[in-house]
Amino acid sequence: MQDWKLNRALFASIASAPTLWLVLFFIVPLGLVWLYSFGTNVGLTEIDISGTFANYARALEPLYLGIFLKSVWIAGLTTVICLVVGFPVALAIVFATPKWRPWLLLGIMLPFWTNLLIRTYALMAVLRTEGFANQTIGWMWDKWSGLMTFAGLQPLGDFTPLPLLYNNFAVVLGLVYVHLPFMVLPLYAALDRLDKSLIEASLDLGAGHVRTLLSIVAPLAAPGIISGIIITFVPALGAYLTPDLLGGTDSQMIANVIERQFKRANDWPFGAALSFLLMYATFIAIAFQAMKSRQAERRQ
C-alpha cells in the first residue's frame, strides 16, 4: 500500500480546509492581538501600533506580577488536588469490570454536557450561607446536639453557617470541580494501556502496593500524568468565570484583570500585553517540559 504521505495532492486537499480555518480564525486574530500589545490608545476606539514596549513594562510591575504569581499558585494547587483525586478515580475505572467501565467514563464526561456557567451557578446554590451544604451540616449539627442532650451531655451551641462561598476556598473548589475530568481522562488513557502483568510481577516479587504504585505504575503512566497536568494547569491559569462568581474580595486572577482591560478600562493594548505574557509563560513551560522529556528519552 502506498504511504498516504506520498500522495501529495490528496494530502494537500485534505489539509487545506483545516489549515485555512486555523489561519483565518486563529492565527490572524491572535496576530492582531499580538500587534495590539505593541500599540498605544489614541482616542477611544483607535489603536496606533507604535511598537512600544510600554505595555509589557507596565505588565511587569509588581502589582501585576503579584497577580500572575497568585494565579499560578491557585492553578498549581488546583492541578495538584486534581492529580491526587483523579489518579485513584482513573485507576478505579481501569480496574472496573468491562460492564461498569463505560458507565463510569460517562459519569466523568457527563458534566461537559452542561454549560460551565450553569454548573458554577449550581455550585453557588450549594455553597451559599443558606445553601444546601450549610443546610445539611446544620441539620446534622442539630441532630447530634439533640442526641447529646438525650445522652445527658451539654448540647452543642447554635450552628453558625460556614463561610463556603466568596473566598479562595470556593475558587479552588470550583476550579477542581471543573477541571477534574481533564485530569482523569488522560490518566485513564495512560493507565489503560499499561501492561497489567507488570503490576502482578511487582507484587509477586514482594513489592508492596504503595511501592508498586510509585515505582511501577506512576513511571509508566508518566506521559498521561504530564499531559493531564498540562491540560489542567493551562486552562485553570486562565480561568476567569470561576474566580469572578465564586471568589471573594481578594480572589481576582490574571484573566479577570485581562477581561477588565478589554471591557471597562478600554485599554486593549495593555490587555493584549497581559494575555501574551500569560501565553509566553505557558509556551515556555510546555517547551521546558518537552525538552526535559526528550532528555529523559535520550538517557534511556
Add this chain to the structure above:
Amino acid sequence: MNSFDSIRKRIGRRSLLQGLGAAAIGITFTGALAGCEKKEAGKASTGEEPKLNFYNWDTYIGETTLDDFKDTSGIEVNMSLFATNDELFAKLRAGNPGFDVIVPSNDFVERMVQADMLEQLDHSKIPNFANVGAAFKDVAYDPGRKFSMPYTWLTLGIGYRKSKVDGVPDSWKWLFDSDKYKGRISVLSEAGDMFRLGAKYLGHSVNGVTPELVKQIEAMLIKQKPFIKAFHEDNGQDLLLSGEVDLVLEYNGDIAQIMAEDDDIDFVLPKEGSQLNSDTLAIPKGAPHPENAHAFINYLLDAEAGKKIAEYILFPTPNDAAKALMPADYRDNKVIFPTAEQLAKCEYAAYDGKMQPIFEEAFTRVRAA
C-alpha cells in the same frame, strides 16, 4: 429547586446568566419569526423594510411592548441583549454590526459621542419627546438631547435587611469606612462607581476626583476590604434577598423589585448624596433602518407604552405622561422616586477618559491587597 428559580428571577438587568439564556432564546425565536415574516414582507410606513434591530439590557422592556409596536407600525423588532455598557461599547467599537437602537447609559452616551459612534436624532420625528419630564429635556451629558432620548433613570444607594441593621444605614460610611457590619456587606465591582461614591462620601463631587483623592479612597477601601464579603456585578439584590449579606450597594430599581417580594428589605439614599444614572435610547452610526429607529424611539416615549414598560421593569421613568398613568404606589414610592431634596445632592457622573484607567488600576490594587 426554589433557590435556583429565585436566582433566575431576581438577578437585575445586568445579569450574566439570564442575559445569556435569554439571548439564546431570543435568537431562536426571532430567527424563526423573521423566517415566517419574509413571505409577507412589504414596506413599513417609514419606507424601509419592516425590521429593526434593538440592542437592550435584559428584563428592560414591557412584556408586550415589542408586539404592540409591531401591531401599530408593522415593524418587526429583533431584540438582542447585553449585560454591561462595556459589552455594548466593545461590540460597536469596531463598527456597527447592524443595530438600529441601543440603550447606553449617560456616561457612555458621552463616550460614544466623543468617539463619533452615534447618529444625530431628528427631533421632528420624535414628537413624544414632549412627554419627557423637564429635568430630562436638557442634560449635561447630552446638551439639547441631540443624540439620546431618556428611557429610565436610576440612582445608587444602600439596600438593606431591616431586621439585621440598626436603624437606617443612611451613610456611605457603613459600606466604605466602618467595621460595624463586618462580613455582611457587598459592594459593586465597578471601579468607577466605587471611586466616585468614595469621593462623594469624603465630601467631593463625583466629577472632581483627582489622582490624589484616588490614593486616599484606595487606602480607605483597602482598609475596608476585610469587612466586605463580595464585589458583585449588579446582582446585589440577589445577595440581599438570599440572606448572603445584609447591606448592598445597588440601584434603586433593583431593590424596588425585590422589596415587592420581601417586606424586610428597604433602600436608602445616603445623606451624602449619590450618583445618578440614566439609560437612554440612541441610534448608532451605520444603523441599517434609521427611519424605523426614530419611529421606535418615538413609540417607546408614548404615554401608554411607557406605562407598560414602567409597570414591568419598575425603574423610575423620566416620562411624565407615562408616570401620570401609573398607580399611586409606584408614583409615590420613595425608593423609585426619591424626594427632590435628596436628588438635589445627587449628580450624573461625566465620562472621563483620563480617570477611567486610573480608577481601574487603583481598584485592581485594592483587590490584590
